[in-house]
Amino acid sequence: MNLFAKFAIGFGIGLALSTFGFAAEKDDGKIDRLLRAEIGKKFPGASIELLPGSTFPAGRESLDLVAVRLLTENGTGTSDYSATYSDGSSGLGQVRFSAMVPTFVASKRVHPGDKLSRGDFSVQSVNVASGMAYQYRGVMMSAKEKLEGLQARQTILEGQYPLTSGVERIPDARRGDPIEVRIVSGDVELTTLGNVQEPAYLNQNVRILTQKSKKELVGKLKSGGVVEVRL
Numbered sequence: 001m002n003l004f005a006k007f008a009i010g011f012g013i014g015l016a017l018s019t020f021g022f023a024a025e026k027d028d029g030k031i032d033r034l035l036r037a038e039i040g041k042k043f044p045g046a047s048i049e050l051l052p053g054s055t056f057p058a059g060r061e062s063l064d065l066v067a068v069r070l071l072t073e074n075g076t077g078t079s080d081y082s083a084t085y086s087d088g089s090s091g092l093g094q095v096r097f098s099a100m101v102p103t104f105v106a107s108k109r110v111h112p113g114d115k116l117s118r119g120d121f122s123v124q125s126v127n128v129a130s131g132m133a134y135q136y137r138g139v140m141m142s143a144k145e146k147l148e149g150l151q152a153r154q155t156i157l158e159g160q161y162p163l164t165s166g167v168e169r170i171p172d173a174r175r176g177d178p179i180e181v182r183i184v185s186g187d188v189e190l191t192t193l194g195n196v197q198e199p200a201y202l203n204q205n206v207r208i209l210t211q212k213s214k215k216e217l218v219g220k221l222k223s224g225g226v227v228e229v230r231l
Contacts, residue, residue: 031056031083034068035095038081042073043128043137046099057083057091077130099129102143103161110156115170116147126161139163171199173206173221180224181208181217185231194227 036048064086071080077097084090104121128137141162154166173179173196181194193211200206200221208227209216219229 030065031068031093034065034083035081035097038068038070039073039079039095039097039099042070043099043101045142046101046128047125049098049100051077051096051098054093054095054097056093060085060089060091063087063089075130075134077127097129098127100125101128101133101137101140102126103140104143104147105161106156106158109158110152110162112152112154114152116150116152116162116167118147121147121162133161136161136163139165141167168199169201172202173200173225175199178211179208180226181210181219181229182222182226183217183229183231196227200227 032050035050039048040046065083066086067084069082069084071082071092073079077099078094079097080092080094082090082092102123102125105124105126106120107122108120110116110120123143126133126140128134128140133140141164149170150167151170152162152166153168156162156166175196175198177196179194179196181192183190183192194208194217195211197207197209197216202221202223204221205218206221206227207216207218208229217227217229219227222228
């Protein structure tokens with residue numbers, strides 16, 4: 001291939017890149033800031049970092065960048081976007097990024113019903129822009145939340161992170177616990193014994209089964225191990 005042909009091919013490729021708005025390097029830092037802000041809307045609370053391999057519009061160095069809009073975002077850590085300039089023109093680009101969120105990661109297996117202990121977890125930054133973490137973004141427990149007073153509802157394997165749907169408050173009374181049942185009807189009050197039929201919390205309604213009559217009632221759990229049933 002002669003020198004002229006090589007020059008023509010190279011010029012054609014460069015022209016095509018300019019026409020479609022792609023370049024290997026960005027022209028200034030403003031597009032960085034706008035891209036971070038737009039990506040941050042998709043991943044609230046995450047620390048956004050732009051990664052090598054991103055492409056940026058070129059050939060508009062004399063124009064002001066007005067806005068950036070994400071076109072796609074599909075859980076691969078890559079997004080196509082359009083950039084709008086002061087003359088109304090736009091260019092296309094593709095950004096590669098990470099979205100890091102600090103969360104708890106189990107250092108040992110935690111079984112259903114186990115109390116969550118700070119010593120069983122470490123705090124790590126997890127990239128929620130791709131992979132399994134992307135599927136669970138928004139329901140992963142934040143490292144700012146407290147583990148005290150919580151128990152696991154499902155198994156948490158070593159290296160996994162607890163989900164808000166997979167933990168619960170430790171109940172004040174458990175299923176099967178014996179309980180005093182206070183039945184109130186107007187000025188009449190009766191007391192009997194029963195058993196809790198589900199996890200129960202103070203000042204919330206719970207189903208109980210009376211021990212003698214085997215009758216199911218619903219009442220409010222009070223302090224001192226008493227369920228008050230009002231008829």
